[in-house]
């Protein structure tokens with residue numbers, strides 16, 4: 001009760017919301033694109049960084065009964081505990097869900113098809129402050145966790161149901177209401193660290209463009225944040241390093257080399273990652 005008036009005199013700017021943190025402190029929940037104590041600062045997010053009060057939401061996996069699900073995540077944890085990925089059927093803490101989280105320093109993949117959870121934990125603790133690639137997959141009742149190049153770990157859920165359904169949004173990095181999170185997910189804290197890539201069933205999620213909402217998202221410390229790819233080339237992060245996807249007419253590691261096509265050029269060369277997009281109306285016809 002002491003904290004009930006704490007937010008009365010606080011103004012979080014740019015659509016931010018004030019919430020009490022402890023009895024005598026508050027934090028502003030800033031919308032995606034804003035950060036700072038009172039959301040006064042603007043930020044263009046390229047690689048999201050989560051500070052323990054942050055999360056991003058996306059359209060959920062959907063209510064089609066899934067018997068197969070595979071998620072790849074490239075993440076850099078800075079704390080031993082915190083929710084990385086969560087989606088569920090219900091908001092009453094029961095039923096189907098999938099979660100990936102840091103738990104006591106281990107990476108933990110949990111899911112429930114409706115009759116009890118499977119818990120797949122990494123063999124070793126995960127090194128903090130380093131990038132890791134995790135691939136989690138679920139086929140029927142069996143879950144598999146692959147972390148970096150370590151041997152895969154497996155576990156099986158109990159029961160007869162082999163399909164999961166989802167209705168809530170997909171949460172990354174935290175949750176807007178911990179009272180809604182499945183009790184078997186066994187997590188109540190947000191992720192601290194960075195996430196540079198999430199792929200769900202072979203579909204790459206654009207972590208910024210595809211987000212429905214975002215709270216307290218800053219940029220990770222990464223060379224891509226300095227926009228090293230010239231002439232609007234796209235910076236593709238890979239752990240600590242990056243690769244540039246250059247626009248037509250530019251080449252080299254940072255797109256700094258100009259390529260001049262002769263006027264009578266009729267052939268172009270593809271390098272294995274290249275494509276051209278034809279937009280002229282006559283061609284589209």
Ligand SMILES: *[C@@H]1O[C@H](CO)[C@@H](O)[C@H](O)[C@H]1NC(C)=O
Pocket residue numbers: 027028030034035036037038039051052053216
């Ligand atoms: C997290 O970010 C928000 C918004 O920038 C800020 O108000 C809050 O103090 C930060 N929390 C921590 C633990 O750094």
Ligand SMILES: *[C@@H]1O[C@H](CO)[C@@H](O)[C@H](O)[C@H]1NC(C)=O
Pocket residue numbers: 251252253259271
């Ligand atoms: C563009 O860069 C690639 C890889 O760096 C190289 O193999 C290729 O020859 C270059 N093309 C031109 C036209 O410079």
